[in-house]
Amino acid sequence: MNHVKIIKALLRPAAALLLAVLMPLQAAAAPAGAVDMKMDAVLSVDVSTSMNESDVNKVSNEAMKMFVDMASVQGDKIGLVAYTDQVMREKALLPINSAADKQDLKSFIDKLSKGPYTDIAVGVSEAVKVLESGTEPGHVPLIVLMTDGNNSLNAGRTQQQSDQELNDAIKKAQDKGIPIYTIGLNADGTLNKAVLERISNETKGKSFITSTADNLPQILSEIYASHFKLKVVPLTGFVANGQFQDVKVTIPNASVQEANISIMSSKPVEVKLFDPSGKEQKIPSDRVVYTASSAYSLLKVLTPAQGDWKLQVKGVQKEKININLVYNYDLQLVMEPLASTTLKPGDEVQVKAYLQTAGxxxxxxxxxxxxxxSAVLTDLDTKKTEEKPLTIGAQGIAGSFKVPDAHDYELKIKAEGANFLRETAPVKLTAKPGGAASKPVSEPTKEAAGALSPTVWAAMIVGALVLAGAVLYALSAYRKANKGFVGQLVIEVKDEDTGERTNPQYRKLNAFKGKVTLHQLLQLAPEFAETQNIVFRPGPNDTVLLHNATPCVVEKGGRVFDAAKGKEIRANDRIKIALQNVNKSISVEYLK
Structure with a gap:
C-alpha cells in the first residue's frame, strides 16, 4: 500500500468523525427544502352530485388540470382522490417526467364520477394515506382539499365517527408536516367555513372560500405559489377586442427557472411570445410549453432570459381576460452559523444570510x-414573535438584535421580494442560566494540566491530528466539488429522420461549479430528459470529464466512447451522443 492509500485509509474514519461533528451545524444552516424543491401533491376533490349545481361548467376540473400543468416539467409527483362519503376514484402519486404524464392525470380528472353523499373526513384521510404510501424523500408534501358543502352522511355513518376520522387524519398530517390547503365553493351560502379553516390552520396550510367556481383557477395558482414561497404576480388584464393585444412580462433576474403565465378566459385565445431581443418564440417548443383548455391557457417558459418579454393575446371580442405570472426559482436563503447559541439577556446577536442558487x-x-x-425571533416560553429589520447589501443580508429575556428562542431570517418569499431553517437559542451548553468552558489550571496522564495526552494529540486530517480531507473534497470549469461547449442537435440541425448553441462553463448535466445545457427540455445522467465535471489541465450513466451511445471519431466510468475530453474534441428515446443525436465540441 503506497503513502497516498495509507493516508486515505486513515482519513476516511476521520472524515466520518468530522461529518458527525458538523452535521448539527449543517442542519441549522440548511434551509428547509434546500436539497429538492420538488413537490408531492394530492388533489382531494368532492365529487358529490351537488357539484353539478355549484360548478355547472366543471371549472374545478379545469382548475385542477391547470395545477398539474403548473408543475415542473420533471420531478414533481401528483396524486388524486375523488371522494363523496367514500373514495370514488383514486390515483396514486404519479411522477411527472413528461407531457404524457401530465396528460394522463388530466384525462383521469375528466373521467371523475359523482355520488350522492359527502364526508370531508374521507377526503382528508385518504389523501394523507396516498402521501404516506408514495411520497419521495426530500420532496415537500401538500394536500389540496376541495368541497362545495357540508357533510351529508349515509345512514350507516355517524357524525361522531366522521369527526374521529378527521381528527386522526389531521394529527397524521401534523406529525408528518403535511399542510392541507382547503377550498370551499360556497355557491349556495351554506358552506361550513369553520371546519375547512380548522383543517388548514391546524396543518399550517391556508383556507380559501369563493362563491363562484370561476375563481378556482386563480385560487389553485395562489396555492401553488404559496407552497413554494412564491408570489402570484398579476399582469395587465383586459377586455378582448378580437385582435392581438400586448402584455409586458418582466423576467427580473437570471435565477428564474420557469415562468408560468396563466391566461384565464372562458373562451379560447391565441397567443404569441417575443423574447427581450424582439425575436418571436415558437409555441410550443423545447423552451416553451403550452397547454390550453376551456377555462385557461398556460405558457411555461423554461430558463427565460432576463428582461422584458412581450406576450400577445387574441381573445374573443368583449371577453374578459385575466393574466397571472408565477416564477419558479432554484433559490434558498441560508443563515451563516452564529457565533454562539448560548446567550445572556441583553447580549447582541449578529446575523448574516445570503441567497443560494444551484447549491x-x-x-x-x-x-x-x-x-x-428581517430576523424573526420567537420566544418559546411566551410564544410571542418579534421581527427585527435587517440591512440588504449587494451580496447578502446582515444585522443584529438584542436578546430580551432569560428564555429559550427560535430564530429564522425571512427575505421577501416582489416575486418570492424565502425563510431560513430555524435555529434554537437559549438565554437561560444553566441552559444546555450554557456554562463557559474554564481553562485548566497548571495543576490540573500537570495531573493529566500520558495516556490522556496521547489521546488528545491523536484526536487533534485526526481532526486536522479530517479538516484537510473535507477541504480537499469541498474544493473538488466546487472546482470551476474552463472554456465552453458547442452543442448541436440533429434530427436523424430529417437530417435537420439546430444552430450551434454556445454554453459557457464558468457559470457552473463542480458539475453540469447535458440536460441543464439543453435548457431542461422535456424531450431530452434522458440526458440528465450525462454529466460533465472539471478535469485536470483544463480538460472536461464526461460521465455517461445512460443507455445513450457516445461516439468520438466514429468509435464508441465508453464513458461509464468517466472519459477525458480535451480542447477541440468533438463527440456525438445518440439518444434512445427520440431519434436525434447531439454533437458536443469542447473549446477553451
Whole structure:
C-alpha cells in the first residue's frame, strides 16, 4: 500500500468523525427544502352530485388540470382522490417526467364520477394515506382539499365517527408536516367555513372560500405559489377586442427557472411570445410549453432570459381576460452559523444570510434589489414573535438584535421580494442560566494540566491530528466539488429522420461549479430528459470529464466512447451522443 492509500485509509474514519461533528451545524444552516424543491401533491376533490349545481361548467376540473400543468416539467409527483362519503376514484402519486404524464392525470380528472353523499373526513384521510404510501424523500408534501358543502352522511355513518376520522387524519398530517390547503365553493351560502379553516390552520396550510367556481383557477395558482414561497404576480388584464393585444412580462433576474403565465378566459385565445431581443418564440417548443383548455391557457417558459418579454393575446371580442405570472426559482436563503447559541439577556446577536442558487452562493446582485429582510425571533416560553429589520447589501443580508429575556428562542431570517418569499431553517437559542451548553468552558489550571496522564495526552494529540486530517480531507473534497470549469461547449442537435440541425448553441462553463448535466445545457427540455445522467465535471489541465450513466451511445471519431466510468475530453474534441428515446443525436465540441 503506497503513502497516498495509507493516508486515505486513515482519513476516511476521520472524515466520518468530522461529518458527525458538523452535521448539527449543517442542519441549522440548511434551509428547509434546500436539497429538492420538488413537490408531492394530492388533489382531494368532492365529487358529490351537488357539484353539478355549484360548478355547472366543471371549472374545478379545469382548475385542477391547470395545477398539474403548473408543475415542473420533471420531478414533481401528483396524486388524486375523488371522494363523496367514500373514495370514488383514486390515483396514486404519479411522477411527472413528461407531457404524457401530465396528460394522463388530466384525462383521469375528466373521467371523475359523482355520488350522492359527502364526508370531508374521507377526503382528508385518504389523501394523507396516498402521501404516506408514495411520497419521495426530500420532496415537500401538500394536500389540496376541495368541497362545495357540508357533510351529508349515509345512514350507516355517524357524525361522531366522521369527526374521529378527521381528527386522526389531521394529527397524521401534523406529525408528518403535511399542510392541507382547503377550498370551499360556497355557491349556495351554506358552506361550513369553520371546519375547512380548522383543517388548514391546524396543518399550517391556508383556507380559501369563493362563491363562484370561476375563481378556482386563480385560487389553485395562489396555492401553488404559496407552497413554494412564491408570489402570484398579476399582469395587465383586459377586455378582448378580437385582435392581438400586448402584455409586458418582466423576467427580473437570471435565477428564474420557469415562468408560468396563466391566461384565464372562458373562451379560447391565441397567443404569441417575443423574447427581450424582439425575436418571436415558437409555441410550443423545447423552451416553451403550452397547454390550453376551456377555462385557461398556460405558457411555461423554461430558463427565460432576463428582461422584458412581450406576450400577445387574441381573445374573443368583449371577453374578459385575466393574466397571472408565477416564477419558479432554484433559490434558498441560508443563515451563516452564529457565533454562539448560548446567550445572556441583553447580549447582541449578529446575523448574516445570503441567497443560494444551484447549491452555490448567488452572484446575481439583482436578486437583492428591492428585497426586505428581517430576523424573526420567537420566544418559546411566551410564544410571542418579534421581527427585527435587517440591512440588504449587494451580496447578502446582515444585522443584529438584542436578546430580551432569560428564555429559550427560535430564530429564522425571512427575505421577501416582489416575486418570492424565502425563510431560513430555524435555529434554537437559549438565554437561560444553566441552559444546555450554557456554562463557559474554564481553562485548566497548571495543576490540573500537570495531573493529566500520558495516556490522556496521547489521546488528545491523536484526536487533534485526526481532526486536522479530517479538516484537510473535507477541504480537499469541498474544493473538488466546487472546482470551476474552463472554456465552453458547442452543442448541436440533429434530427436523424430529417437530417435537420439546430444552430450551434454556445454554453459557457464558468457559470457552473463542480458539475453540469447535458440536460441543464439543453435548457431542461422535456424531450431530452434522458440526458440528465450525462454529466460533465472539471478535469485536470483544463480538460472536461464526461460521465455517461445512460443507455445513450457516445461516439468520438466514429468509435464508441465508453464513458461509464468517466472519459477525458480535451480542447477541440468533438463527440456525438445518440439518444434512445427520440431519434436525434447531439454533437458536443469542447473549446477553451
Amino acid at each position: 452555490q452562493k448567488t452572484a446575481d446582485a439583482d436578486l437583492y434589489k428591492g428585497l426586505k429582510a
